[in-house]
Amino acid sequence: MFDKISGRIRWRAPVAVVAGVVLLAIPLYADRFWLNLGSFAFAAAIGAVGLMILVGRVGQLSLAHSFFLAVGAYGYIWLSSPGTEDSWGLGLPSLLAAVIAVTMAGLAGLAFSPLAGRLKGIYLGVASLALVFIGQHVLFAAEPLTGGYNGRNVPELTIGSFQVLGVEPELSLFGVPLRQAERGWYVTLLVLVLTTVFAVLVLRSRVGRAFAAIRDGEVHAAALGVPVARYRSVAFTLSSVYAGLAGVLLALLFQRVVPEYWDLFLSLEYLAMVVIGGQASVAGAIAGAAFVSSLPLLLQRYSDAVPGMGGAVSDFGPAYVAQILYGGLIVVILFYEPKGLAALATRARKALTPRRAVPAERTPAS
Amino acid sequence: MTAHGTTAPGARLEVSDVTVRFAGVTALDSVTFTAEPGTIHAVIGPNGAGKSSLFNVLSGIYKPAGGSVRVDGAELIGLAPHRVTGLGVGRAFQNASMFAGLTVEENLLLGRHRLGRGGVFGAGLRLPHMRRSEREARAKVRQVAEFLGVDHLLPLPAAELPYGEAKRVDLARALATEPRLLLLDEPAAGMHTHEKLAVRDTIRRIATEQRITVLLVEHDMGLVMGISEQVTVLDFGQVVLTGPPDQVIADDAVIAAYLGRAGAAEKERSESEPPS
Numbered sequence: 001m002f003d004k005i006s007g008r009i010r011w012r013a014p015v016a017v018v019a020g021v022v023l024l025a026i027p028l029y030a031d032r033f034w035l036n037l038g039s040f041a042f043a044a045a046i047g048a049v050g051l052m053i054l055v056g057r058v059g060q061l062s063l064a065h066s067f068f069l070a071v072g073a074y075g076y077i078w079l080s081s082p083g084t085e086d087s088w089g090l091g092l093p094s095l096l097a098a099v100i101a102v103t104m105a106g107l108a109g110l111a112f113s114p115l116a117g118r119l120k121g122i123y124l125g126v127a128s129l130a131l132v133f134i135g136q137h138v139l140f141a142a143e144p145l146t147g148g149y150n151g152r153n154v155p156e157l158t159i160g161s162f163q164v165l166g167v168e169p170e171l172s173l174f175g176v177p178l179r180q181a182e183r184g185w186y187v188t189l190l191v192l193v194l195t196t197v198f199a200v201l202v203l204r205s206r207v208g209r210a211f212a213a214i215r216d217g218e219v220h221a222a223a224l225g226v227p228v229a230r231y232r233s234v235a236f237t238l239s240s241v242y243a244g245l246a247g248v249l250l251a252l253l254f255q256r257v258v259p260e261y262w263d264l265f266l267s268l269e270y271l272a273m274v275v276i277g278g279q280a281s282v283a284g285a286i287a288g289a290a291f292v293s294s295l296p297l298l299l300q301r302y303s304d305a306v307p308g309m310g311g312a313v314s315d316f317g318p319a320y321v322a323q324i325l326y327g328g329l330i331v332v333i334l335f336y337e338p339k340g341l342a343a344l345a346t347r348a349r350k351a352l353t354p355r356r357a358v359p360a361e362r363t364p365a366s
Numbered sequence: 367m368t369a370h371g372t373t374a375p376g377a378r379l380e381v382s383d384v385t386v387r388f389a390g391v392t393a394l395d396s397v398t399f400t401a402e403p404g405t406i407h408a409v410i411g412p413n414g415a416g417k418s419s420l421f422n423v424l425s426g427i428y429k430p431a432g433g434s435v436r437v438d439g440a441e442l443i444g445l446a447p448h449r450v451t452g453l454g455v456g457r458a459f460q461n462a463s464m465f466a467g468l469t470v471e472e473n474l475l476l477g478r479h480r481l482g483r484g485g486v487f488g489a490g491l492r493l494p495h496m497r498r499s500e501r502e503a504r505a506k507v508r509q510v511a512e513f514l515g516v517d518h519l520l521p522l523p524a525a526e527l528p529y530g531e532a533k534r535v536d537l538a539r540a541l542a543t544e545p546r547l548l549l550l551d552e553p554a555a556g557m558h559t560h561e562k563l564a565v566r567d568t569i570r571r572i573a574t575e576q577r578i579t580v581l582l583v584e585h586d587m588g589l590v591m592g593i594s595e596q597v598t599v600l601d602f603g604q605v606v607l608t609g610p611p612d613q614v615i616a617d618d619a620v621i622a623a624y625l626g627r628a629g630a631a632e633k634e635r636s637e638s639e640p641p642s
Contacts, residue, residue: 198490205489205496206475206482206503209468213476216465223425223459224543225451225480238486280467 011349023189027182028174033301035181036253037294042188043249045289046195048273049282050242055271056280057203058235059215060116061125065270067135068105068240070262072247073154075101077257078145080155087152088144094157098248105244106237113233120218120232132264139259151258154251165252188249192286195242200282202238211235269293275330278340287341296322376404376579377438377454377546379424384433384443386419386603393419394430395603401547401581401596406573408582408590411600412624417583418460420600421551424581425457426450437547451480456545460552462536464524470535471520474507477542507542514538514568530561537568547579548572554589562586566593587624591615599623 027035047069054060079097081089092100109116115127139146146152157164164187171178178186202208210231213221222228251257273292277284299318333340379401386394394416401407411417422428424435426447435442437453445453456477465473482503484496511517516534519527527535533553540548553569554562570593573580584590590597591611599606599614601623607614614620 201492202486202489205500206479206484207486207489209472209476210479212467212472213465213479216467217463219427219447220459220463220465221476222447223451223457224476224539225448226476227446227448234486 011352024186027178027185028176032181033297035185037297039181039184039188039253040250040297041290041293042185042192043246043253044270044273044293045192045286046249047243047246047270048277048285048289049196049199050239050246051270052274052277052280052282052285053199053203053211053242054235054239055274056278056285057208057211057215058232059121060232060235061122062128062236062239063125063264063267063271064112064128064131064135065239065243066262066264066266067128067131068109068243069247069250069266070135070139071105071108071240072101072244073251073257073262074139074145075104075244076248076251077152077154081152086144087147094155095159097155098157101248102241102244105247106241108244109237109240110233112240113236116236117229117233124236129264132267136259136263139262146257146259149258149260151256153256154254157252184253188253191245191249195245196282196286199242203282207231207234272326272330276326276333276340278342279338281339281342283345284340284342291341292322292326295326299325375546375577376573378403378436379407379547379579379581380434380436381420381424382434382436384420384423384430384435386416386423386428386430393603394423396433397600397603397605399596399598399605399608401579403579404573404577405595406569406580406582406593408584408594408597409600410584410587410590410597411606413585414602415600415623416603417585417600418551419603421457421549421583424450424455424549448480451543451545454544454546455549456540456543456547457549458533458536458540458551458553460555462529462532464527464532464535466523466525468524469520470516470522470524470527471504471507471511473524473535474511474520474539474542475503477510477539478503478506478544481544510538510542513571514541530557533557533565534568541572541576541578545578547581549581549583551583552585553582554584554586562589565589569593587615 026038030038047065051062051065054062076094076097078088079090079092079100080094081087082091083089090097112128112131116124119127140148156166158166162169165180165183167179171183173182176182203211210221210226213224213226214228214231218228269292270289273288274285275288276291277286277288296319299321303318337343339346381400382398384394384397385392397416397420399407399409409417409420419428423430424442426442426445426449430443433443437455440453442450442453442455450457464470465476468476483499484493487493488496508517508520511520514534514537516531516538519531519535524532524535537550537553540550550569554565557565566589569580569582572578573593582590582594591614594611596608597611597614598608599617599620601619606619606623607617609617
């Protein structure tokens with residue numbers, strides 16, 4: 001037992017340091033394609049961690065994740081854009097707009113708590129489906145907000161005259177200029193690290209234990225004094241805050257967003273990230289997000305090398321092939337390894353740790 | 367030692383006229399009894415007598431059609447299950463179901479959930495009040511675990527516990543809520559004889575050392591008779607009688623409930639006509 005515990009500590013610190021150095025050094029060597037790939041993956045991972053808390057830790061299903069991503073994205077656009085005659089905007093400072101947009105996503109999640117608190121598992125999934133359809137309808141109908149089918153530009157994130165994800169003022173690191181792609185990588189990585197630490201601390205606390213207790217046995221959790229409905233809505237709200245943050249970052253990275261992106265399929269993509277990651281693991285959700293969000297981009301880049309795969313616009317394009325691939329992967333995972341990518345890490349660690357672990361002492365105590 | 371530092375006296379449990387009906391079946395019919403503070407009070411009865419229904423009423427899971435349940439004068443009926451804990455009622459369940467995804471320690475910490483402080487922000491930002499609350503909770507949980515002799519199990523995944531250990535951990539988890547009244551639903555169910563004796567000793571220690579009122583819902587007459595101050599016998603949802611164990615054991619109506627009418631008749635005959 002103690003071998004197992006210290007083994008975790010022995011492995012974790014060096015692995016974290018090496019991973020940190022590699023992640024920080026990548027922008028010095030990699031080209032724009034890989035940096036953009038990473039930025040999208042980091043932003044998506046924030047959303048995936050939020051959904052993982054709800055699905056994997058509390059045992060609730062939500063199909064409305066894309067709705068809350070959209071609230072974050074369009075909240076930011078609306079608050080930060082200068083308004084014109086045919087497009088709404090408040091023209092707030094962009095950092096303030098980003099913070100309020102994330103808060104709006106959280107409030108939208110909180111507003112759903114009468115349902116999110118009472119409905120359980122798949123029933124919540126069905127109810128949350130309504131949000132996606134309402135969201136889609138509103139996004140297409142509210143042209144001054146979203147620009148309709150044509151989409152709308154996303155204002156840059158600036159602090160004073162500092163373009164957080166732009167080129168001004170010029171910055172460089174070891175002689176490598178930090179432009180959009182490099183800044184995108186560092187900023188999304190920073191936000192991902194902060195939100196991940198926050199999530200891990202929450203999940204380890206009494207709040208996280210209450211979540212797990214509700215998932216593992218609602219009646220017993222209540223019998224121990226855990227207010228089940230309240231924690232269900234807390235988790236739903238928390239997950240929508242994470243979605244809203246991911247939505248803001250994705251919008252900033254896209255620079256232009258169209259309503260049809262935030263549809264049911266996007267929710268399913270996030271569920272795929274969580275399932276592939278192993279449902280209840282923070283690290284798994286991040287790995288799942290990296291996999292699901294980069295697969296279509298990788299396929300697109302290397303589609304010429306894949307025989308029979310057409311360009312981006314054909315029926316058999318990269319996006320389509322990516323869906324088939326991770327759809328298939330989900331089936332394989334659910335059949336053979338429900339703990340997903342997280343289980344692979346556990347196995348690797350077990351294989352690498354010397355087998356000295358002795359079963360814990362089980363003397364029958366008085 | 368006491369797990370709670372203080373010796374808060376047990377609560378008085380007054381069950382009066384509690385009636386539960388399911389679609390025409392009366393599971394509990396005007397059930398009335400009182401468990402005195404700091405005593406062990408058993409509720410026994412054959413299968414289907416209404417023991418589990420009573421337990422579920424006392425847990426806030428069933429809303430009875432009528433009657434009242436008072437814990438030190440405070441009405442329990444109408445409270446949501448998670449609020450019942452707030453009256454000082456701790457519960458250990460028949461199937462001892464652990465939260466499988468958590469360790470034993472985390473299971474016990476859930477017993478202290480209501481007594482802890484702090485929410486999402488306190489946890490995510492590691493605010494001082496939350497850390498203090500966690501530290502206290504871990505210390506208390508260790509005390510309770512030591513009291514019941516399950517402290518060596520604390521780091522184990524709860525899903526891996528054998529049944530007997532899980533029952534003990536379940537009891538520890540109920541004690542961790544710092545109850546003044548402890549409801550135990552068949553604490554010895556599925557145990558063999560020497561495990562039953564250990565359970566009996568544990569229950570006795572809880573009542574004597576911690577002065578907690580224990581309401582024991584049990585099937586096993588033998589276990590109950592050895593430790594209970596008072597026994598309430600249920601049959602077909604009605605109280606047959608409440609009294610000390612020796613009175614209960616000698617009562618014809620109780621024997622009838624357990625052995626059936628024929629059994630009681632048999633007993634009568636054998637008493638009036640000694641075997642020739």
